[in-house]
Amino acid sequence: MTMPALATYALRLGDDALVLSHRLGEWVTNAPQLEEDVALANIGLDLLGQARTLLSYAGEVEAAGRSEDDLAYLRDEREFLNVHLVERPNEDFAVSMARQLLFSTYQLALYERLQDSADPTLAGMSAKAVKEVDYHRDHATQWVLRLGDGTDESHRRMQAGLERLWPYVDELFGTDDLEHSLVADGIAVDSSALRARWDGYLDGVLAEATLSRPEGTRTPPGGGRRGIHTEPMGFLLAEMQHLHRAHPGATW
């Protein structure tokens, strides 16, 4: 069964938000401060809200009767279309803050452009989410500045966090035929066109945080947009989906 391109596109963006939302949820009760538990839960909730809109819309466009819950809980790993960056484990707090900065900077640039999409649902979702993601990026920026320009130990760990996730950056800006066809219709945003704005913001933060931009790292082949994932993804899904699968149709 082939999904319509628009449904696939909505799933890609929705899966990014859903999977990162789950990773942020893992921080609750484990963050370095109580305020940070609250902050990361709030950011995760915003992302979950975006994911619900996008997954519901994907189901509607597909018109095969799948709800947002069917798509979130009943797809297997190879059917998830998120980038690898969002599925990587949380690890050190500095790794998670690096991810928040790398991803929210990308997502903000994406939603800023997607507000002008010819598709009213994608445009409406983005116009709403852009305000939220602006706040997410600011939160991540504050942490990266504080840790990077902090003590020797916090600087070392923040730099290590960036190095750890840098190999997953290129995938954010990858495009393919499906995206190109939707860009031509004025629906999607050309991911490769977001790179300059992303670089500009990142470089500014890194300079102020006295961090150096990682270079010479091996870039993995990616493949998240085609359903090919890294090893932690299966474990993430097992945790995210097991309750729903153990009790099919259960409601609160």
Added chain:
Amino acid sequence: MLPLDEARAAAAAVLDPELPVLSIADLGILRDVAMADGGSVVVTITPTYSGCPAMDVIRRDVEDAVRAAGFDRVEVRTVLSPAWTTDWLTESGRRALQDYGIAPPSRRTTSSGPVALSLSVRCPQCGSPDTRESSRFGSTACKSLWVCNACREPFDHMKAI
């Protein structure tokens, strides 16, 4: 009162379950109340934040309130566009927040996009402008945590978006 006005009044009086001093009309999330051709009442609401968990409760409360006003068929629709802004809070809503101990959001400038404003936030307890933010996130998506340097009380502030 015309039937539509009765339906509108019933929907408008529904309280936000997380800020039970504010009606959904005061909060600015009630976007429209209309009569459909078949005689059902169509209420349109919009979420404050994408992930606002109160939406399901609000939807149900609106249905119940409009039914209780004598309308058997009620449909609640959710729209995302145009995106909610704290500028839609009514003056009475702002006062209710203040009296409840939550500092209301500052006004956003009309021309800008998502630009963070850093006007001082007045303490809702003692009125002092000498306050500081202790956490950018609070008990719900729409609030941040502040402390008053004058009276030392912590308080919530509804973020301007």
